[in-house]
Amino acid sequence: MASRAGMAKQSVAEDGTILVPPPKAATGNKxxxxxxxxxxxxSMFTTLNDKQPLARTYAKNLDLVSKKTKCSLLPQVKRTICKKCHxxxxxxxTASTKIRNKARRKDPKNDDLVIRCVCGEEKVFRIGLNRDYRSFAERGGNIIDV
Amino acid sequence: MSSSLRAIEKKVALRKQVYKTVLGSPFVNEAHMWPRVQDQAVVLELLKGTVLNKCVHLQGVERGQWPLDVATDYNEIVKLLGAAGGPQELDAILFVCPRDSGIPPVLLQQVPLMCYTSRGTVTLVQLPQGSHKLLLAEPLYCKEGLLLVHCNDKLDGKFVAAVRDKTDPLRFPWLDGIAYQRTDLKLLKTTAPLKRKQK
Structure with a gap:
């Protein structure tokens, strides 16, 4: 049984969440x-040296390893990898960017940010719906540097 | 069994705070990408005096007849930055409001890289928080918080020199000669449901 002195101090928030202090170091799967x-x-190095097939192989390996080992990447990193050709x-x-609005009335709410890979695959971000949107990791206080 | 307030609270609790390890990358760390600007307030005043105040009086005038060459549309700016091997190399200053609300961060994530990879000389200047309001004024209406000003005969040379003097150059050491960077691990603060024992 763990001694009381060794246990981290915990408290409960108003929404019923047990608050735990962050660990001192990132643990596991290092x-x-x-x-x-x-x-x-x-993969980045080989892309810059115009060795696309090799770069894509490395990035595909990266994707497979992250899925198999359940190791997450930050969204900012994942956005830089094509889901189709890696x-x-x-x-x-290797990519071009533009804002596209397919609506007839060109309402700014229908603005989409399109990042088009050389393979033709597009990453579409519906930026017009909420221009203040930030992913969970981008919101302040959710990321702690180790 | 303990009946203290803390023990009761823990019984009622539905979720527990957890910290998940995530991999960041030094290559996409936005904090390092944006060049530092000394005296942002002074740069903003210079921009107001040289560009914005002039543009206010140009309502109803066609963009081609303006005494300045500016671009405000995102697609137009991207096209200018991406035009490789054109007849004239791009020489411009790009003003951006990366800290203001109403501008999606994903939109600006690739702007510093685009400036760096463009063939011409592009000075990237980040404006202080709250400056998006100024750029939104008619007739400029920079919806995405981007204002590209061409550095040609129409623009005051002193303004260009002063802005470039106060802005650090873009640096992407990993694009020139890549060197191995240490693993950038971070902790993501989130919550997970508490598993209750089935009775």
Missing amino acids: DHYQRLNYLYQL SILIPNK
């Missing part, structure tokens, strides 16, 4: 994260 980091950087999306090199 090897996998290092492997993912290495694969991402390798290219690293670098503007003016």
Whole structure:
């Protein structure tokens, strides 16, 4: 049984959530994260050296390893990888960006940000619906540096 | 069994705070991408005096007849930045409001990279918080918080020199010669449901 002195101090928030202080270091699966980091950087390096097939292989490995080991990537990182051909999306090199509005009346609410990969796959962000939208990880206070 | 207030609260609790490890990347860290601007307030005043105040008086005048060459549309700016090997290299200053509300962060995520990879000389200047209001004024109406000003004969040379002097150059060391960066682990603060024992 864990001693009381060794246990972290916990309290309960108003919405019924038990609050826990953050751990001092990121624990678990550190090897996998290092492997993912290495694969991402390798893929970027090979993309910049115009070795697309090799870069895509590394990025595909990265995707497989992250799914198999349940290691998450930040959305900002995932946005830079094409879901179809696994290219690293670098503007003016492997991707193009534009704002598209398909609506007849061109209402700004229908603005979409389209990031188009060289393979033709598009990432579409419905930015017009809520221009203040931030993903959970982008909202202040949700990310803690280790 | 303990009947303290804390024990009762824990019984009632439905969720527990958890910390999940996520992998960040030094390559997409926006904080490092945006160049630092010394005296942002001074730069904003310069912009007001040289560009914005002039544009206010140009309502109803066609964009082609303006005494300044500016671009405010996102697609137009992206096209200008991406035009490789054109007849003239782009020489411009791009003013951006990355900290204001009403501008999606995903829209601006690739702007510094686009400036860096463009063939010409593009100075990226981030404006202080609250400056989006100024850019929204008619007839400019910079909806996306981007204002590209061409540095040509029409623009005051002193203004260009002053703005460039106060802005650090864009730096992307990983695009020039990549060096291995340490694993950038972060903790994501979220909640998970508490599993109750089935009786």
